[in-house]
Amino acid sequence: MKNKAFIVGAYEHPTRDAIDIPLAQLHAEVAAGALADAGLSLADVDGYFCDGDVAGWDAPGCGPFSMVEYLGLNLRHLDTTESWGSAYINHVAHAVQAIEAGKCRVALITQAGRPRAERKSPAQMHSEQTQSAYEAQFELPYGPVVTNMYGMVAARHMHEHGTTPEQLAWIKVAASHHAQYNPNAVLPKVVTVEDVLTSPIVATPLHRLDCCVISDGGGALVVVHPDVARDLDRPKITPIGAGFTVKHLNGGYFDILASGGVKSGAAAFAQAGVTPQDIQYASIYDSFTITVLVQLENLGFCAPGQGGRFVAEGNLIAGVGRLPVNTDGGGLCSNHPGNRGGMTKLIEAVRQLRGEAHPAVQVPDCHLALAHGTGGQLGSRHGSATLVLERV
The missing domain is CATH 3.40.47.10 (Thiolase/Chalcone synthase)
Structure with a gap:
């Protein structure tokens, strides 16, 4: 490409x-x-x-x-x-x-x-779009909505890998450290791990501050x-690698912690001829904190089960960690327009590659970036798209 x-x-x-x-x-x-x-x-x-x-x-x-x-x-x-x-x-x-x-x-x-x-929530949006789907008669009686589906993914990650709510909270903390420099952010205030954990539970184990904004x-x-x-x-700025796939339930034979990013990321890296370790900045879909954690592992930025430790070490924070993520504040703090965050992920990646991000979060000499989006729901059917971008 x-x-x-x-x-x-x-x-x-x-x-x-x-x-x-x-x-x-x-x-x-x-x-x-x-x-x-x-x-x-x-x-x-x-x-x-x-x-x-x-x-x-x-x-x-x-x-x-x-x-x-x-x-x-x-x-x-x-x-x-x-x-x-x-x-x-x-x-x-x-x-x-x-x-x-x-x-x-x-x-x-x-x-x-x-x-x-x-005044429409993601749950309303999902309900309106899926009520006529063939699978609705089998699933809707059990009450799946966006929040409890992602809560289920977080609970499974905690069960399999010992991930803690404190580790998930670090993803929100990183987003808030970036959002403070964005004058348009919905939530520009820096928060702590304690702030996240003391916010109300929305869908166990996810708290309110584990969820993205509605904007x-x-x-x-x-x-x-x-x-x-x-x-x-x-x-x-030229795209050098792209990948897309649809992940679905496969009749029940699926891994709830393996998003479509496993395939879309591998395809994008292969076409680009680079590895996750080459990426200097990443825009990663952040509808919830668990969305980021799962995709960090699925895209190869850390090993499966190691995402909790990776984020808790501050690796997502610009100027501190080795992989700055969502330096505009992302969907968790800045903007999630129309309950769809893929476009804003691309725009911040372009800003970073141009050197136009806020000076406090700009990655020095950024020439290789990644943007990754999820459409639908982790834990259910969704589309995953990955794009590797280079400044030439």
């Missing part, structure tokens, strides 16, 4: 409560921001990527058709591959493939959501052909 296409524009919407901004307008504003960052305009866009959620949690109305019309785009290529929170990381890989195949030269990827303004906003990226990038005065 290296040098086949370049990310030249990135923008994250500053709002976290879009009470007076319609969903389509959020898409328009993040698109304008990313294109301005790249030095391009809507007239330059000939490829558009957004989710295909028919429920309207991201692209409103008729989804991509409504957004193409709203933005006034004149397209040659459209991609609405839907994999929930991992979709946008997957879209970057698809944009590179489309550009290499000659289907487009300037690809725009947008994401937006306003569950906070609409509005969104973001956009611009991916372009090398010829276009050559004419732009922007840092050149």
Whole structure:
């Protein structure tokens, strides 16, 4: 993938409560921001990527058709591959493939959501999207929601590996140390392990502060052909490895602690020709603290069962640990727009590679970064996307 296409524009919407901004307008504003960052305009866009959620949690109305019309785009290529929170990381890989195949030269990827303004929780979102699924008749009587599914994964990790609530809490502590430097973070206050453990239990063993924020906003990226990038005065960030897979229950024959990241990460590293130890910065999906812990192990940053010790040693904290993670505060403290965190993971990875992260959390001479997303639920069916990015 290296040098086949370049990310030249990135923008994250500053709002976290879009009470007076319609969903389509959020898409328009993040698109304008990313294109301005790249030095391009809507007239330059000939490829558009957004989710295909028919429920309207991201692209409103008729989804991509409504957004193409709203933005006034004149397209040659459209991609609405839907994999929930991992979709946008997957879209970057698809944009590179489309550009290499000659289907487009300037690809725009947008994401937006306003569950906070609409007062809808992730549990409501999941319920609305899954009630008509074939498996619902077998699962819904047992009351699965987002929180207790992740609580089950955390409980299993503790049972198998002796992981403690204190170790999980260090993931929130790291996120808060980063969020204090983000003026747009929902939760900018630094917290302690004790703060996490004394917050109310939501789904045993997860506390309230083990859970991500509910927020509005969104973001956009611009991916372009090398010829276009050559004419732009922007840092050149190129995807060099990508992986995607769908993990499901396999009729009950599955490992609850092995996410799709096992396969998507291995594929991305193999294509990039690098190892986890080469990565200088990682954006890792953090819907819950246990999400980060499982994916750190699944992606190979530490051995299975060693994630608790790894995070408790402060390894995720910029300037302290060996693998700074989510230096914008992540979904745990800063932003989880539309209950989908993949886009913000990409944007912070781009900031790090450009040297544009806050000075207090910027990784020195960062030239190799990873973004990983999970769409759906650990412990159940989900999509995992991994992308390795390089500054050239």
